[in-house]
């Protein structure tokens with residue numbers, strides 16, 4: 001029997017030791033450093049961290065969209081036995097939308113203001129030399145728009161005629177147009193009001209289930225994320241400092257930074273009234289230009305030990321219940 005590469009037990013996306021640096025006049029900034037995680041098929045992973053912690057950098061690297069002065073310096077990112085980071089440009093062009101798709105940060109402002117919605121969807125498909133007749137395009141666009149909860153008439157509209165939520169739905173339609181294995185959504189709802197946020201997340205969840213795709217959801221709002229993801233990754237200063245199931249991280253966060261994040265959340269039952277947001281953590285995120293030595297979190301860490309300024313922690317298994325590993329990069333463990 002042939003081994004299934006898309007079975008529920010195999011990762012849809014397997015990222016190992018991803019490094020991205022920006023080489024600026026002030027020096028090298030390691031915006032992603034040794035980032036390692038995987039997402040199982042059909043699962044949803046959340047990626048949280050303060051502004052500047054490297055979330056978008058990670059997303060852009062997986063899409064091979066890092067521009068100079070940035071460069072991918074290390075790592076692999078495997079989907080379907082293919083390492084995206086070693087594809088040539090032509091191969092990567094084919095992998096985009098079909099294997100991996102991104103709803104970029106600020107996506108709704110990234111739509112072309114002078115092109116009708118339908119033409120923006122077609123542009124993505126054309127990149128794949130899709131040889132469709134005008135009728136087939138029309139049908140596909142109607143189907144995609146309907147799937148994201150828009151009426152087919154939206155295809156003939158321009159972005160300025162749409163609300164923020166509608167524009168965000170268009171960007172989702174583009175992202176799912178070729179049925180990708182992995183969808184990355186970088187703060188897909190941050191500019192929208194709470195009700196629309198929830199509706200968009202629900203649409204995204206439905207589509208992801210329908211496609212059997214994995215999702216990497218990037219955001220600040222753990223409260224919103226908690227209702228949506230299966231696993232969580234926490235980034236700090238370009239590193240992934242803790243990963244595990246949502247339950248593990250909410251109930252038993254191991255890294256002191258994650259503990260502070262979770263402590264700052266109102267109880268989950270009350271999250272409708274008050275929302276948990278990473279921006280409320282005391283202290284300031286370090287500048288990547290002058291990272292503290294050892295563990296970059298040590299100056300803010302309430303549990304810092306003598307060794308923390310001199311030794312750099314790596315991700316280690318800290319909890320292994322039901323075969324789902326919880327990992328933390330902290331010298332306490």
Ligand SMILES: Nc1ncnc2c1ncn2[C@@H]1O[C@H](COP(=O)(O)OP(=O)(O)OP(=O)(O)O)[C@@H](O)[C@H]1O
Nearest residue numbers: 022024029031050051052053054055056057058288
């Ligand atoms: N074009 C660039 N040139 C130089 N440095 C950059 C560039 N883009 C990002 N960086 C550096 O990489 C770091 C990580 O940026 P990134 O956009 O990945 O953070 P983020 O976690 O997505 O933040 P946010 O929550 O604000 O979206 C920044 O702090 C910055 O130092």
Ligand SMILES: [Mg+2]
Nearest residue numbers: 055056057105
């Ligand atoms: Mg970002």
